[in-house]
Amino acid sequence: MASRHRKAEVAVVGAGPAGVAAALQVARQGRSVTLADEREGLGGQIWRNAARRGPARARRWLERLDSSRVDCAWEASVVSADLDARTLLLEDASGGKTVEFERLILATGARELFLPFPGWTLPGVVGVGALQAMIKSGARFDGQSILIAGSGPLLLPVAALAARAGAKLVQVCEQAPFNEVAWFAWSLWQHPAKALAAVNYRRRFLTTRYRAGTWIESVRAAEEDDRLEAILTDGNSRKHVVCDVVATSCGLVPASELGLLLGCAADAGGALRVDQYLRTSTEGVFAAGEVTGVGGADLAMVEGRIAGAAAVNGKPRAGWLRRRARLRRFATEMNRAFRPRPELTERVDDDTLVCRCEDIPWVAVDPQAGPRQTKLLTRCGMGLCQGRTCMPALKVLCGWQELPVIRPPIQPTLVSSFLTTPPDRSTQARE
Amino acid sequence: MTREIEITVDGKPVASREGDSVAAALWNAGQRRLKTSVSGEPRGWLCAMGSCYECLLLIDGRPRRACVTPCSAGMMVSRIDLPAVD
Numbered sequence: 141m142a143s144r145h146r147k148a149e150v151a152v153v154g155a156g157p158a159g160v161a162a163a164l165q166v167a168r169q170g171r172s173v174t175l176a177d178e179r180e181g182l183g184g185q186i187w188r189n190a191a192r193r194g195p196a197r198a199r200r201w202l203e204r205l206d207s208s209r210v211d212c213a214w215e216a217s218v219v220s221a222d223l224d225a226r227t228l229l230l231e232d233a234s235g236g237k238t239v240e241f242e243r244l245i246l247a248t249g250a251r252e253l254f255l256p257f258p259g260w261t262l263p264g265v266v267g268v269g270a271l272q273a274m275i276k277s278g279a280r281f282d283g284q285s286i287l288i289a290g291s292g293p294l295l296l297p298v299a300a301l302a303a304r305a306g307a308k309l310v311q312v313c314e315q316a317p318f319n320e321v322a323w324f325a326w327s328l329w330q331h332p333a334k335a336l337a338a339v340n341y342r343r344r345f346l347t348t349r350y351r352a353g354t355w356i357e358s359v360r361a362a363e364e365d366d367r368l369e370a371i372l373t374d375g376n377s378r379k380h381v382v383c384d385v386v387a388t389s390c391g392l393v394p395a396s397e398l399g400l401l402l403g404c405a406a407d408a409g410g411a412l413r414v415d416q417y418l419r420t421s422t423e424g425v426f427a428a429g430e431v432t433g434v435g436g437a438d439l440a441m442v443e444g445r446i447a448g449a450a451a452v453n454g455k456p457r458a459g460w461l462r463r464r465a466r467l468r469r470f471a472t473e474m475n476r477a478f479r480p481r482p483e484l485t486e487r488v489d490d491d492t493l494v495c496r497c498e499d500i501p502w503v504a505v506d507p508q509a510g511p512r513q514t515k516l517l518t519r520c521g522m523g524l525c526q527g528r529t530c531m532p533a534l535k536v537l538c539g540w541q542e543l544p545v546i547r548p549p550i551q552p553t554l555v556s557s558f559l560t561t562p563p564d565r566s567t568q569a570r571e
Numbered sequence: 572m573t574r575e576i577e578i579t580v581d582g583k584p585v586a587s588r589e590g591d592s593v594a595a596a597l598w599n600a601g602q603r604r605l606k607t608s609v610s611g612e613p614r615g616w617l618c619a620m621g622s623c624y625e626c627l628l629l630i631d632g633r634p635r636r637a638c639v640t641p642c643s644a645g646m647m648v649s650r651i652d653l654p655a656v657d
Contacts, residue, residue, distance in 0.1 A: 178621060179639060185620055192573070192590060233633075251622045263603040263615030270619035277619070277638070278591025279598045366603055395622075496617070496625065499610040524624035529617075552624075 151241035156184020158429025159247030161444025220548030236560025250430035259359030282306030296341035435471030497523020
């Protein structure tokens, strides 16, 4: 159904594991649901290009979605949302579209946290999840040397995928201290499937060194064309590494802009606060998946089911709630073990850029100023990404307690799209 | 199997496969610089998920994020290199 103006009992934003699970649950209970995503097709970040190269599980979800009554709005980005009018405004290739809803489920996922360091803006310095996404989008790395330096279990599948793609892995560095990694690995006895997955990933790059307590200090262009020279450190000694690609990030942060725009309460890290039925603090708005706190695909899927059931006044099953509680406990412990270490915030020099859209150096920022003042005084966050890259980093670097204020449009958009309204309303306005 | 196609980037042909992202096609063609920043730095893709906007290119007449735009046969791509800001 390709229509500019739609109505559904439930609108779901984001078609990753949480959003798909939510939409299918609503449909299963016989209610109308529109599922919107910026990309063509389901998967979110974890199942990129699910139809072409996703895991079997993702393809099964795809089949279920195709044979369901879920109305899908693909390649549609949310521009703004009006709670009083209970309308989402989206933009796709043909312009503005609206979705009127009674209940809204936010499944907008997470993105990588990039804490700046000298050289982080050089071409070839990329995210860890980004490397995985690019391989899944067709980028080739065979014969290229890659340094992977990041945080958390994500390092393993990414390294395994890069190795399978024929890349030469220089080293895989985990910034968390060795004792945290060891403790976390030991705790996996409670989750044998995850332990097995970890071992299987590690097997695929067994000849590559995996070092905990190690991170990148800086990167610069190497003398050879297009190559990079990275300095690794463990806090005591330094090592120089020359490679083609540096894949580095500092874990994930929730992508909660839409929730914040709708006035939802969030915790210090930007995760939307939800009750056990995944209601946010804003009436009629639910949230599921990474946006309520980073925790992986299994947690996202059970949260999607709970939110989908709750959004149509159904009763989420006790088994789902128990599963969610168990997976959340695991996620909390994981996020604690792999939290970014303080040294990662101490790498910035005066002239290290903190805002890549507007090229603002760290020296221009007054850490005491807070997000709103910083944006007004320095232009950080005024560029195309609207602060998606710089604001989470500045929050960590400056120790801000508040989150940035979000105003529409939450994506760069055409004026004509921004002015799109559903037909009844614009007729009323004219009378 | 995915179809081999050709897109045009800044007037020159680039080989790709249907459905690969534009950013992937450029990477495979050895083109690491996708734009020049406002202060004149070369930049490539960073997040590969449509969040950072470093890969914004003019694609078939519209500014689009290359990392989340799939290639199609005959696609016209050009870099958006605006003059540097002083």
